[in-house]
Amino acid sequence: MTDITINTCHKLRDVSPLLYGIFFEDINYAGDGGLYGELIANRSFEYYDRDGETDKSKMCWETIGNGNLSVSKRFPLSQAHSHYGRLSGEAGDGIRNLGFCGEGLAVREGEVFLFSCYARNASPMKLTVRLADSRGTCFGQKTFSLVRTGRGWTKYRLTFTADGCCNQVFPEILLETPGAVDLDLLSLFPQDTFLGRKNGMRRDLAQMLQALSPKFMRFPGGCIVEGRSFENMYCWKDTIGDLTQRPTNWNRWQMEEYQINGQVSLDYFQSYGLGFYEYFQFCEDIGASPVPVINAGMTCQWHEGLLADMNALDKWIQDALDLIEFANGPADSTWGGRRAAMGHPEPFRLKYIGIGNEQWGEVYFERYEAFQKVLSEKHPEIRLITSAGWTAEGEEFDLAYRWMNANKDKAYAVDEHFYKSPRWFLENIHRYDSYDRSLPKVFAGEYAAHTHENTGERVCNWEAALCEAAFLTGLEHNADHVVMSCYAPLFGRTGHQQWQPDLIWFDNHSAYGTPSYYVQKLFANHVGDVLVETRISEDGETLSGLAKIAGKSLQVSSTLSENGLRLYVKLVNLADTPKEVRLCPDQPISHCTFHEIAAGLEAVNSHETPENVSPRVSEPLPRDGSLLLTCEPYSVNVLELDL
Ligand code: AHR
Numbered sequence: 027m028t029d030i031t032i033n034t035c036h037k038l039r040d041v042s043p044l045l046y047g048i049f050f051e052d053i054n055y056a057g058d059g060g061l062y063g064e065l066i067a068n069r070s071f072e073y074y075d076r077d078g079e080t081d082k083s084k085m086c087w088e089t090i091g092n093g094n095l096s097v098s099k100r101f102p103l104s105q106a107h108s109h110y111g112r113l114s115g116e117a118g119d120g121i122r123n124l125g126f127c128g129e130g131l132a133v134r135e136g137e138v139f140l141f142s143c144y145a146r147n148a149s150p151m152k153l154t155v156r157l158a159d160s161r162g163t164c165f166g167q168k169t170f171s172l173v174r175t176g177r178g179w180t181k182y183r184l185t186f187t188a189d190g191c192c193n194q195v196f197p198e199i200l201l202e203t204p205g206a207v208d209l210d211l212l213s214l215f216p217q218d219t220f221l222g223r224k225n226g227m228r229r230d231l232a233q234m235l236q237a238l239s240p241k242f243m244r245f246p247g248g249c250i251v252e253g254r255s256f257e258n259m260y261c262w263k264d265t266i267g268d269l270t271q272r273p274t275n276w277n278r279w280q281m282e283e284y285q286i287n288g289q290v291s292l293d294y295f296q297s298y299g300l301g302f303y304e305y306f307q308f309c310e311d312i313g314a315s316p317v318p319v320i321n322a323g324m325t326c327q328w329h330e331g332l333l334a335d336m337n338a339l340d341k342w343i344q345d346a347l348d349l350i351e352f353a354n355g356p357a358d359s360t361w362g363g364r365r366a367a368m369g370h371p372e373p374f375r376l377k378y379i380g381i382g383n384e385q386w387g388e389v390y391f392e393r394y395e396a397f398q399k400v401l402s403e404k405h406p407e408i409r410l411i412t413s414a415g416w417t418a419e420g421e422e423f424d425l426a427y428r429w430m431n432a433n434k435d436k437a438y439a440v441d442e443h444f445y446k447s448p449r450w451f452l453e454n455i456h457r458y459d460s461y462d463r464s465l466p467k468v469f470a471g472e473y474a475a476h477t478h479e480n481t482g483e484r485v486c487n488w489e490a491a492l493c494e495a496a497f498l499t500g501l502e503h504n505a506d507h508v509v510m511s512c513y514a515p516l517f518g519r520t521g522h523q524q525w526q527p528d529l530i531w532f533d534n535h536s537a538y539g540t541p542s543y544y545v546q547k548l549f550a551n552h553v554g555d556v557l558v559e560t561r562i563s564e565d566g567e568t569l570s571g572l573a574k575i576a577g578k579s580l581q582v583s584s585t586l587s588e589n590g591l592r593l594y595v596k597l598v599n600l601a602d603t604p605k606e607v608r609l610c611p612d613q614p615i616s617h618c619t620f621h622e623i624a625a626g627l628e629a630v631n632s633h634e635t636p637e638n639v640s641p642r643v644s645e646p647l648p649r650d651g652s653l654l655l656t657c658e659p660y661s662v663n664v665l666e667l668d669l
Contacts, residue, residue: 029563032611036559042509046550048240049512051248056517059126062300065214071109072274093119106273110210120200132535133188138217152202157195242315252326265301272298284524306374322382386415386422409438418444441471448493452576458504472514486527489627491541502583538636554585572600595665599657615648617668624658
């Protein structure tokens, strides 16, 4: 029997209110083809060939019957949407969109869809939009009339309802009358987006993020912020305003070198329909503090590592200043006005900005300082986050810490990334115990336990999640200094990922959380405001396996709510044997909820068995002021105690 005594009167450290958050990057089709609710791929015929070898403007589209589709730039919709499609043919001819990854979309009976497009035609005509499977069976359609527009464009909006269920249908646009029509920004959304927002997010995926109760969201990347060239780097200003004003950018994760299992993602682009306004709004909707990451005037250091000249950084620094105005400025300021015009006159309450993503070296810190000088002077209220580079030790990491030692006041926090083996997570449970509290705080901005690294498989299994859970107890012990943390990456589109493991997997009609998802959810939803003293009796056991690596079977953390009425106790059992535990807080327990996840180390979730590894909940009764529990082998146990 292991005795655990909790002294709630002995408060050890504050727990950062932002400890658990999320990190969103459009990798693995997380944005376009994922969280962003748009169902038409290459909706504006703007896909392009970055090498100038193949015409991609018609990618994701095919013709129906004898229909002809040509792409032109002669009289475009806007500068940002400089291409458009011309459909011509006889009645019944048309075009079909293949959807993201060529997988179309799923429909459920009664589901309402919003279709819109810009059209231009020389004579009145009729079009039909419909959803049909590969055999031509129709699952919902609507016919609409086009007025004669001459040289101008007219926007059409309509709704229609699916009259059956199918896991794979494709949007089709058919001519009802012979002729020709120019089309641009063809868009199809489910009406039922997250919170019903227009241009909104896929509801099930957004809800899974909301269920994590993230206290912040880091966005939009990741390497995507840096890009592979100056043109490819993420520019937030391209992502706001009317959709007709947002240019398309190729997604750096479409590069062949990132493809897993030989799959190709050459149709992976950023429409920027999911842009900075949508990110800020989503943060507000789910109660997360926005943490945008901006480009520090350098492209990805893993690849080209192009550097903006130190004398030419003004453009990037101005972008950062404008971003602060966009988020927080009054509605009558230039950028605050852009926000207000999009429907949000109130500020978005931006408090944190990451300068650069995963940057390292002198070249980074000299650029960081140029940003910091201006931003700290003009916006002392904004907390700046610097980067410790791509890994949590080694030359570049040490350099970052040397820089911080010499520049303690120039950053609020440093972003540390660690994609490591499960063993590393166990060996590093106490990593932060000895960190110098006078240095900038720590933001564990990207991490995940990578199993089977030698074969490249990196399975999202229980071993990874269990070791992450043990590590997180260590973060809770140091949450005065490690103020933010988030797992990465967030999403993977099944069969089309460029990176794994990922926290949430989805296809067109379903989504599931990995074991790591359930650990994140349990930890984030059950954490107090202050760490309290916890004593564990030694039972003289012989350690083996994971417990031996960690130096102990049970990893424990106890945190108390600010009002002292709720105690959260986390017990991670790394042993392959059960642990009988007697838990004795120094105050009477009036109610207890017990969440436990236990599984074999190789256990995984899947689309077929989404909750194979997930929490069981019970309400054990306290006896004589204590609780008797069994912590199963390889288990994560969270107790929510009302005192
Ligand atoms: O999370 C995947 C990638 O890992 C991120 O884009 C980058 O910051 C890191 O290298």
